[in-house]
Amino acid sequence: METLQDILDAVARGVLPPADGATTVVPQASDRDAGVFAFTAHAVVFTDEDPQWVYDTLAAVPCDALAAPMNPRFLTALLERTGRTAETIDAMLVGSPLPGEPPLPLKEITDGEHPRIVYARRRRDDVRAWTTEGGVLVLGRGIAGRLEVSVEVEEGVRHRGLGRALVTAARQLAGGEPLWAQVAPGNARSMRAFQAAGYLPVGAEALLLGAG
Structure with a gap:
């Protein structure tokens, strides 16, 4: 089956x-x-x-x-x-892994109580997060163990390509496996960033969340 x-x-x-x-x-x-x-x-x-x-x-x-x-x-x-x-x-978008080093300096967050890590753990396992000036990058295992990415860019540094750089960096941190992203269709800014970084739209998803 x-x-x-x-x-x-x-x-x-x-x-x-x-x-x-x-x-x-x-x-x-x-x-x-x-x-x-x-x-x-x-x-x-x-x-x-x-x-x-x-x-x-x-x-x-x-x-x-x-x-x-x-x-x-x-x-x-x-x-x-x-x-x-x-x-x-x-x-629902998916990106293939990329070789090389991320195109911007990243520092891994080691504080397990960081708000972005706490939030991501509600939906993902094995969560890791990195910061750079003006942005946060989060990886974790979501649906059926797939590797998923989310990013956050501060308002004051938007429109400078940071979102695209972060989601490109995620492909280089993926350890050789495909990387998945879930993006609200109305979030045109985020959709453009992921597609510009080489992620391909493959479908749509409705995730049903448990009480926990």
């Missing part, structure tokens, strides 16, 4: 699920993470709920079948059934 990690590993290699209009339901890779991925004409629902309930609920959504997995009615039903919460539907 194909696992969530199998699907993500294939996508990172450029092999998307078949564009057949279907929805695949797979178990969660961890208790923490459940949700929905939408690729081109194919969706993946990762949940420990009964797959038949998922298919029956999708069939009852009054919209085109291709849109049903990300339709608010289905997501609301899934949230209510699982007792989880959600924040937004994000664009």
